[in-house]
Amino acid sequence: MYSFLGGGLFCAIVGNILLVVSTATDYWMQYRLSGSFAHQGLWRYCMSGKCYTQTDSIAYWNATRAFMILSAMSCFAGIIAGILSFAQFSAFERFNRSFAAGIMFFISTLFVLLAMAIYTGVTVNFLGKRFGDWRFSWSYILGWVALLMTFFAGIFYMCAYRMHECRRVAGAR
Numbered sequence: 001m002y003s004f005l006g007g008g009l010f011c012a013i014v015g016n017i018l019l020v021v022s023t024a025t026d027y028w029m030q031y032r033l034s035g036s037f038a039h040q041g042l043w044r045y046c047m048s049g050k051c052y053t054q055t056d057s058i059a060y061w062n063a064t065r066a067f068m069i070l071s072a073m074s075c076f077a078g079i080i081a082g083i084l085s086f087a088q089f090s091a092f093e094r095f096n097r098s099f100a101a102g103i104m105f106f107i108s109t110l111f112v113l114l115a116m117a118i119y120t121g122v123t124v125n126f127l128g129k130r131f132g133d134w135r136f137s138w139s140y141i142l143g144w145v146a147l148l149m150t151f152f153a154g155i156f157y158m159c160a161y162r163m164h165e166c167r168r169v170a171g172a173r
Contacts, residue, residue, distance in 0.1 A: 002086070002160075005085050005086060005157070005160045008156030009083065011149045012082055013079060015149030018145055018146035018149060019108075019112065022142035023065070023072065024041075026043070026044045026051065027039050027140070028119065028140040028143075032132070033047060036048055039137060041139055042061060042064055060118050063114075066115075067118070071115065071150070074108040075108035077104050078101045078105045078107075081104060085097040085101055085157070098161040099161040101153075102154045102155075102156075102157030105154035106154040109147055112146055116144060119143075
């Protein structure tokens, strides 16, 4: 059981770091504009070596930002519950912390999936047609890797919960 908890906690911590880095950095998309390379993230865009704050309140950026932030927050809450899963407090007998952590990681996965789907859909259908020579960049890829890490953290914690329940039921006989 502790190997599942440890593996899940490792995946969750890595996933949370990737979520924060992906959300904060400016390399979601790279493109060529007027002969020079430019790149943009969720908060800024950079051209000719200068970066500018994205002041446009465009719905898909706001939705992507919100879902990425919610994903990082729910992943962090899952990490706290996951750490508490190692402790055996009698006050929490009816509340299984590994199950709660697993649910938080699956919620985090759902939020990052929504963020990535929104950004991908709008970029491919709108911005991709606007810029001829463009590509997704490493911040965007980190978002997808974070999705996998939070998903596997949820899987590990659900396996730990299931193992705990099987042992509890077997011990009750």
